[in-house]
Amino acid sequence: MNSKITLxxxxxxxxxxxxxxxxxxxxxIQDLTDIIAEALSKGKSVTIKGLGTFSVSDxxxxxxxxxxxxxxxxxxxQPFEAFEPVELEEGVTEEILEGGGPQxxxxxxMPVQDLPQEEQAVQEIDSETTQPAETHVIETPETSGNETxxxxxxxxxxxxEVPDSTEHSEPQESEEQYYEAxxxxxxxxNPWMMLITGLLAGFIIGYFSAPYIxxxxxxxxxxxxxxxxxxxxxxxYPDSISASELDDTESATVKSDxxxxxxxxxxxxxxxxxxxxxxxxxxxxxxxxxxxxxxxRFWVYIYLENSDIITNPNRIKxxxxxxxxxxxxxxxxxxDPESVAEANEKIRAILEKLDK
Amino acid sequence: xxxxxxIETLSERLQRDKKDVNALLExxxxxxxxxxxxxDSVQLPGxxxxxxxxxxxxxxxxLSTGKKLLLPPAITLEFNQSAILKRKIAD
Numbered sequence: 001m002n003s004k005i006t007l008x009x010x011x012x013x014x015x016x017x018x019x020x021x022x023x024x025x026x027x028x029i030q031d032l033t034d035i036i037a038e039a040l041s042k043g044k045s046v047t048i049k050g051l052g053t054f055s056v057s058d059x060x061x062x063x064x065x066x067x068x069x070x071x072x073x074x075x076x077x078q079p080f081e082a083f084e085p086v087e088l089e090e091g092v093t094e095e096i097l098e099g100g101g102p103q104x105x106x107x108x109x110m111p112v113q114d115l116p117q118e119e120q121a122v123q124e125i126d127s128e129t130t131q132p133a134e135t136h137v138i139e140t141p142e143t144s145g146n147e148t149x150x151x152x153x154x155x156x157x158x159x160x161e162v163p164d165s166t167e168h169s170e171p172q173e174s175e176e177q178y179y180e181a182x183x184x185x186x187x188x189x190n191p192w193m194m195l196i197t198g199l200l201a202g203f204i205i206g207y208f209s210a211p212y213i214x215x216x217x218x219x220x221x222x223x224x225x226x227x228x229x230x231x232x233x234x235x236x237y238p239d240s241i242s243a244s245e246l247d248d249t250e251s252a253t254v255k256s257d258x259x260x261x262x263x264x265x266x267x268x269x270x271x272x273x274x275x276x277x278x279x280x281x282x283x284x285x286x287x288x289x290x291x292x293x294x295x296x297r298f299w300v301y302i303y304l305e306n307s308d309i310i311t312n313p314n315r316i317k318x319x320x321x322x323x324x325x326x327x328x329x330x331x332x333x334x335x336d337p338e339s340v341a342e343a344n345e346k347i348r349a350i351l352e353k354l355d356k
Numbered sequence: 357x358x359x360x361x362x363i364e365t366l367s368e369r370l371q372r373d374k375k376d377v378n379a380l381l382e383x384x385x386x387x388x389x390x391x392x393x394x395x396d397s398v399q400l401p402g403x404x405x406x407x408x409x410x411x412x413x414x415x416x417x418x419l420s421t422g423k424k425l426l427l428p429p430a431i432t433l434e435f436n437q438s439a440i441l442k443r444k445i446a447d
Contacts, residue, residue, distance in 0.1 A: 004405075005391050005398045013390070018383040020376075028380045031369050032362070033403035039357045041444045049359045050385040054435075062445050064404065066435035072385075076392050076408055076431050083428030088415065 003355070040064060079315070275324040279316045292324050294334030297343040300350065301330045312354060392433060404437040 011025040018025070036046045036054055045055035052069040056062050074081070277288050285299035293301075303313045305325040310316055333339045367377045388406055391398050397407035413429045437445075 003396050005396050013387040014383040018379050033400050035365050037444050044357050046357045064437040068433040080428050086426040088424040
């Protein structure tokens with residue numbers, strides 16, 4: 001990442017991939033650049049397949065212009081190929097799109113470099129996001145029914161929220177949050193609180209409509225909502241029991257309880273359920289680690305557990321289902337600084353390996 | 357000067373088979389692509405530096421229609437000529 005590759009490193013790389021030695025590769029690169037430079041000094045342009053065209057500008061002060069090959073530009077831009085320019089509605093301003101923390105601006109594929117920022121942002125929203133969910137679970141025995149309610153509600157809300165924005169609009173250019181869905185959800189937290197209270201009051205309605213909504217859910221596949229799979233909801237189930245006793249405990253400890261409690265009740269609930277989760281464009285390994293273990297740094301264990309399907313933790317295809325290992329397997333404990341340090345050590349080792 | 361001409365000249369200079377040179381050139385291109393994808397920059401002495409730069413998403417306004425467009429982020433590729441190359445061209 002952002003490192004400078006020298007001629008020797010490049011030569012080594014070429015030698016490895018072509019099976020020749022690095023001295024040959026070095027001589028080759030030097031000859032190649034000489035040939036290009038000679039042709040350019042004669043005013044000719046040079047085209048190399050897969051790399052692009054070098055030409056000389058006809059200014060008073062001539063300089064070399066490089067037009068990257070289309071395939072090269074495409075490959076480099078692969079992380080963003082899913083996006084297309086979006087026409088904005090009248091009255092949508094930057095402030096409305098912004099709303100979120102700084103972590104989205106660097107894109108979904110790079111959770112690791114974002115860690116420091118993400119941590120802050122997540123901590124900021126932590127109290128908001130987890131608390132309502134907790135109280136919600138505590139007060140309603142019918143967890144799974146309401147879980148589906150929540151999801152569909154968020155689906156229904158999202159399209160509505162974009163147009164109902166304020167009137168003023170200024171033609172300014174600045175960095176924008178492209179993933180508007182996430183800030184939307186966050187800023188909608190207060191309405192969420194009211195919504196949840198409304199849900200509790202109208203619990204019976206939710207109870208009866210739950211099976212119907214559950215049937216509707218798969219048809220919303222195109223909307224990027226992290227799917228609530230059965231394993232996840234059973235994971236929360238024991239939590240609701242323990243949480244009702246613990247009441248207002250710190251969210252982190254309750255979260256780690258979730259997994260262990262789940263493990264404990266497993267023999268009783270017959271088939272051992274594997275906890276899985278799905279990576280989406282705004283749901284990273286770090287998000288999951290925070291949810292299941294209480295600290296984002298433990299993403300490294302999820303990565304290790306799934307190393308057969310994930311090669312680069314920075315580049316996980318959205319939609320990849322990953323297995324969440326039980327906390328005991330790696331001795332994960334968010335309140336134990338030693339465990340956190342161990343995770344940090346592992347992260348460093350993995351990043352070093354990737355850098356090579 | 358196109359791709360084949362480059363290979364021909366190179367095989368003459370290196371006294372090697374065109375096939376070998378082609379393989380080396382392919383390795384060169386794919387290595388550079390690999391580095392650029394990782395947002396690294398590749399420095400070739402006497403020639404220049406290949407680098408990639410990430411542009412964040414932004415809003416642009418079409419002045420004629422007043423319509424606003426949200427452009428997705430993109431990575432642009434850049435080439436910075438070295439001073440030696442610049443001097444060669446200027447001569």
